[in-house]
Amino acid sequence: MKTQPTNPKQAGSTSARPPAKRAEPRSEPPPGKPGDRFQIADLCHLLESYLEPRDVADVYSAYLFGAEAHEGQRRVSGEPYIYHPIEVARILAEMHLDAKSITAAILHDVIEDTPTVKEKIAEQFGEDVAALVDGVSKITRIEFQSQEEAQAENFRKMLLAMASDIRVILIKLADRLHNMRTIAALKPERRRAIARETLDIYAPIANRLGVRQWAAELSNLGFAALYPLRYRIIDEAVRKRHGNRKAIVEKIRVAIVAQLEREGLHAEVTGREKSLYGVYRKMQQKHLSFDQVYDIYGFRVIVDKADTCYRALGVIHNLYKPIPGRFKDYIAIPKANGYQSLHTVVFGPFGVSLEVQIRTHEMDRVAEAGVASHWLYKSGDSVADPTQQRALQWLKDLLDTQQKAGNPREFLEHLKVDLFPDEVYVFTPNGEIKKLPRDATVIDFAYDVHTDIGNRCVGAKINHQLVPLRTTLRNGDHVEIITADWGRPSPSWLNYVVTSKSRAHIRNFLKNQKVDESAKLGERLLTTALEDIGADLQKIPADSRQALLKTLKLKNWDELMSEIGLGNRLASVVARQLVPPTEAEDASRFLRLFRLRSQKPKTKEPALAIHGTEGVVVTYARCCRPIPGDPILGFLTAGRGIVVHTEDCPNVVRYRKHPEQWIDVQWERDIKGVYPVYVRVEARNQRGVLASVAAAIAEQEANIDSVSFDDRDSQYTSMDFTIEVRDRVHLAQIMRRIRALESVVRINRKKG
Template identity: 55%
Template sequence: MPKAAQNLKAEISKSSPAPLLPADSEGSALSIRLKQYFKPQDIELVFEGYRYADKAHEGVVRKTGEPYITHPVSVACILADLHMDVPTILAALLHDVVEDTSITTLDIKEKFGLQVAELVDGVTKLDKIEFQSASEAQAENFRKMLLAMSQDVRVILVKLADRLHNMQTLEAMRPEKQRLIAKETLDIYAPIANRLGLNSVYQALEDLSFQYLHPMRYSAISKAVMAARGNRKEVISKVLESIQHQLKVFHVDAEVTGREKHLYSIYRKMTRQATPFSQVYDIYGFRVIVKDLPGCYLALGALHALYKPIPSKFKDYIAIPKANGYQSLHTTLLGPFGTPIEVQIRSAEMHNIADAGVAAHWLYKSSDAQLTVLQQQTHQWLQRLLDIQNESSDSLDFLEHLKIDLFPDEVYVFTPKGSILALPKRATAVDFAYAVHSDIGNSCVAVRINHELAPLRTELKNGDHVEIITGSLAKPNPAWLNYVVTGRARAHIRHFLKSQRSSEAAQIGERLLNQALRALHVDPKQISDENWLKLMRDYGVITKSEILSEIGLGKRQNVMVAHQLVATTDGHLEKHTKLPAKALDTITVRGTEGMAVMFAPCCHPIPGDPILGFINKDKGLVIHTHDCPSVRKFKLDPDKWLDVEWEPENTRLFKTNLNLTVANQPGMLAKIAAGIADAGSNIDSVSVEEADGSAYANLYFTVQVKNRVHLADLMRGLRKIPDVVRINRTKGNISTKATANKASA
C-alpha cells in the first residue's frame, strides 16, 4: 500500500516543519520525497524551478528568521507527500514570486509553460488592486482562487498546502494577526479541505486554528487527552487484542490501528453537546483496514458478535458515500466495563481516498470506478461554484454563498428516479429543487415528500423520497430566502429577484423620464440612440436600462436626466406644446410591478383610492393614499412627490385592514371568515383583542380585495351577519391594534 498519505499525516502533525536543506541537495526533504515517484528528468525540472524561485526570493527573510525559500519548499514537500504531478510541485515553488517579486505570470509561462503559469496565477492574491474594504479584498481573493480551482482543482491543493505551512509557522505573527488568519482558516480553508476529502489536511488546519483562537482551551484539552491516553492504556490494549483475535477467528485479514480524535473535534463535541471532557468516550477509537469491500461487512459482523453494538450509532458510508467521496462503516460498540468504543471499517483503497480525497487521482493513478465517481462529485461541486459566481453580483455575495455551501453535515435524499442527492443539514424542498436544476427551482410550486404533499419550506431528512411539482407560470418567491440554506439556491433566487426588480424599475423609470421630457415639451421618441450613447458614456454605464432602473429606484432624478438628454441634442429637437395634459401630470400604476412599486403598509392603498407616489432611494416608487398621515410632511415639498393614478383594469388583489366590533359569542370568528370567503376575498391575517369580560370583542383582519367597490361589497355582506355591531376600514398594521386599544383603555 502506498505510504504517501501516511507521510503526509506525519508531516502535518508537526507544529513546525524541520529545517530544510537546499532542494537540490542529495539529502534534502524535497529530494527524498520526489525520488519516490518522479523520473530523474522530472526531478531536474523541479530543481530548475527551485533555483528560479531561490534567486527571485534572494535576500528575503520570513518573520520566523528563515530564508524565504524555505516556505515554498515546505509547500512543495506537503504536495510531494500527495504524489502530485510536476506542474503542481513547480507551482508550489513559484506560487509567491508573482505576488512578491517583479516576475510576471508571462515570465513563468515562457520559462515553465502555460499550465504552471495558470496554477500560479490562480493562487496569487490580488494585492495590486485597490478595494473599498479589507473584507471585499478577502472576498475577491477567494472568488478568483475558487474560480481558478473550478478550471483546475490543483489550484486549491497548492493553496491549502500554502495555508497549512503558514499555520505551522504562525507563531511569528502578532497575536491579532494570528487570530485573524486562524479565523479565516477555520471558516474557509478547513471546510474546503474537508469538502475535497483531504482529511489529514482538514484536521491539521482545524487543530492549528483552534490553537491560536483559543490557546488556553487548546492547552487544557491537549493535556486532558494525554492523561486519558495513559489512563485508558490498559483498556485500549485489551480491546485491540480482542478485536485482532476476533477477526482471525472469522478469517478476516485486516490491519487494526488506534485512532485518536483530533483536538478541535473533541472541543466541538464538548461545546455542541455541553459535555465535560470526562464524558467524551470516543476520544480514542479503532480503525480496521481490510482488503476489499466484502471484507468490510464480514469484519462488521465479527465485531458485532464480539461486543454489542449501539443501534443509533451505526452509519454505512459505503452504501451512501459522503459528498467528498469518503467511504467507511462506522459503528459504536459497548466494550469492557461498558465503555463505548468507536470503530471505523474500510478497505485499503477507501482508506487511501479518505486521507487523500480528490488528490487520490494523482496519488494512485487508479482506474477504479470509485475514483471516477469521486472526481465527478468534485466536478459537480466546482460547477456549483461557477453557478454561484454567475448569479452573484459581487464578491461579498459570492463569499457568503460559498460559506453556506461548505456545510460539513449532510442529509441524503432520493430523487423520483432513485438517485441519491447530498444536501446540507436543514436543507429544504426548495434547496432540493435548485440542486436538481435551476429551472426546476425557479418554477417549483409544491413538493411531495415520501409521496405526500408538504410545504416547500419542509426540512428534508435522511432517506426522504422527494418529488418537485413545477408550474409553467411560477417564479421564485422572496420568502424562500428566509429558509433556503444552499449557496446555489440563494444565489439563483437573489439573481432572479434582482433581475426582475431591475426590469420593473426600468419600466417605472422610463415612464417617469417620459413624463419629465413631456414637461419640457419634448417627445420621448425624438431622443436618438446617439443622444443615449453620449449620456451613457457620461454616466459610465453600459446599457440604457441601467439609467432607467436608477431613475425607477430613486437613485437618479428624472428631471435631471431629461435635461441632460435634451442638452445632448444641441437644439436639434422640435419642441411640442400640444401634449395631453394627463401625460404631464400623472404616472399610471398597474398594480403588477411587484418588485419596483411598493404599496405603503401605513395606509394600504387599493384601486379607487386617491393616491400619491414617492420615489424612495432603493425602494423604488412607494404608493400612499392622499390622506395618509405619512405624506403630510412631503406635501409641502412638491419635488418629493408625484401624482399617480390607477390603471382602469386591475387583476391582482390588494391588502387592506378591517376592524370589526362583534358580540363576544362562540362561532363568531368562523361566521365572519365564511362571509369574507363568500365575498371572493382572502384573509391575509387576523388578530383578536384580548378578552376582558366585555360582551363585545374587537377583531382585526387584513383582507385582500380587488378595489374599493369589492371592499364595499365585502363590508355590506359582513354587516348583514347577526351580532356584527360595527365595521370600518383602518390604516396601519393590525398586529399593534389590539395592544394600542388595550393601552388606551
C-alpha cells in the same frame, strides 16, 4: 507570513539565470542553513522514491531559480525565505504529487513577492507550471475597499484556477499548512486573523476535498492560535485521560479483532482519538462537558473488499448492540469528496459508546488524502478518476455561484455556507439520488435539479403528498417539483433556502427582474414627464441622448431608464436635461411648483396606470395597505421605485414638502390579484368568536394572512386581521358579512 526583503536590490534580482542544461541535484545546503533542517537534498531524495530522475532535476532547477529570486528576503522569524517553499514542496511530496506540482510549490511566491513575471516562469518551466503558480498567487496589485473584499477576490481567483487544475488548491493548502506550523513568529492580532481564516475557509476546503490529514492539522493549529488558553486546557485534560483510557481502548480493540477472526475475517483494527478541535466543537455545539465528549471512542476497521465491509458490520453488531439511527452507508452513497466508509455507533463495554468506521484499504487511502491520493502523476489523466470528478463538479457549482453573486462579500458568504455541509440524501421521481445539506428545503432541491426548475417551481410533493415550498427534506424522501410557466422566485424564499446555489440564483433572478421592470417603469415616467412639457420621447435626437448619457456617466439608455424607475433620478429633471426650457417656461414652472407646495399636483396628462404586476419596482405602503378602488398617489423613493399610498394615509402629510417626487397614479380598470388589508374587529369576549369571524371571511372567498388579539376587558376583545382581498368591493362584502354576526360590536379598516 513574510516581510519586505532586507536587501531590496538583491531580493528583486532575476538577472542570473539557471543553467541551460538540467541541473543535477547537489547535497550542500545554501549558506547559513542548519544541518538539521529539511534541505533541498532531502527533498530530492524523497522525490527519487517515486519520480523519474529527469523530473527530480526539474525540481532542483526550480529551487535554484527560486533561491535566486528570493535572495535577501527573510520571513518574520528571520530565516531565509527559500526555506518556506522547500517545506511546502515537502508536504506535497509526502502525498506523492507530480513533478509539476512540486516545481510550482517551490515557485509559488515568486510572482507575488518578487519582480519575476509569469512569462519568465513559463519560459523556464513551461505553461502548466506558470499557470499553477499564477493560480496560487494572490491579487496584490488591485486596491480593495476592505480586507474582506480582498480576501473574497483572492478566493474567486483561486477557484477559477482550481476549475482548470485541481492542483492549485493542493499547493495553496500546503502553503497554508506550513504557515500555520510557523505562525508563532507573528504578532497576536495577525495570528488570530490567519487562524480564523484557516478555520473558516482552508480547513473546510481540505475536508471537502477529502484531504483529512491536512484538514485535521489545519483545524488543530487554527484552534491553538485562535484560542490558546482553551486549547491548552483541553490538551491537558486529554493527556490526563489518555493513560486511564488507553487500556480500555486496547481491550475493546482486541475484542473486535478476536470476534472478526472467529468469523474468518482478517482486518486491521485501530483505536482513534478525537482531535482537540473536534472535542472543542462537540462541547461547544452540543453544550457537553469534556467527560461526555471523551466517552465516545473511535475505531477503524480496514478490510480487503467492499463486500467484507458489510460482513464486518454484521460481526460488530453481533458483538455490541447498535444505537438506532446512528448508521450511515457512505459506500453505497459516497460523500461529495469521494469518501466511502460504513459508520455505526454501538453500545460498548464499560458504559461507553463506540463509533466504528469500516472501509477497505483503498477507501482508507482516499479518506486520508482525498483528491491528492488520486493524482495520477505518471499518466496525468485525472479526469477519469471519480473523486476528481466529484471535486471538479463541486468547483463548477461554486464558480456558478460566484458568477451569480452580486459582490465579493456575498460570494464569500456563499462559500462559507457551502463548506459546512451535513448531507441529506433524497430521490428524484426517476430514482436518482440527490445530496443536499441538512435542513435543505424543497426549493434547494429544485435548484439542484436545474435552475429553470427552481425559477418556475410553484409547489411540490414529498412521498406523493403536497407540501409547502419551505418544507425541510429528510433522508429517503421522494421529491417531485411542480412547475408553472408563470412561476417566479419570491424574495421570501431567501429566508429559508440553505444552499449557496439556490441563494445565488434567486438573488440573480430578482436583481435582473428589478432592472428590467425599473427600465420599463422609467420609460413610462419619462414619457409622461416629456409630454407634460410638450415633447415626445420618440422624437428626441440620438445625439441628445448620447450627450446626456455622457454627462451623467451612464453606459446606455436602459441604465438611465432603470435609474429613473428606481427613483434614483427624477423623470422631470431628466426631461428638462433632454429638452432645456426657455426663460418664460422656467418662470412659469417656478410659479406652478410654488402653488403645488400645499396640494397634490394636478396634471392634464393621464395618470400612470398601476397594473398590479409591476413586481419589485412598485410597492404598496404597509402603513395604509392600498387596494384597488382606493384613491391613491405614488411617491418616488430612491432605490425602491414607486411606493403607493392611499390619499388619506396619515403618513402622506410628511411628503407634502416634496411635490416633485409625487407621481399621479391610478388603478388599471381590469386589475387582477389579491392585496393585503388591515381590519380590526371588536366583538364580545365569548367562546367561538374567532371561529365565526374566520368562517365569515372564508365564505367570501378571502384568505387570512395573520390575526392578533388585544383583550380590552372581560366583556370585549379586539382582533386585528390581515386579509387578502381583490378590491374595495370585495372588502365591503367581507365587512358586511362580519358586521352581521351577533357577537361583533364594531368593524373598521385600519390605516396608519
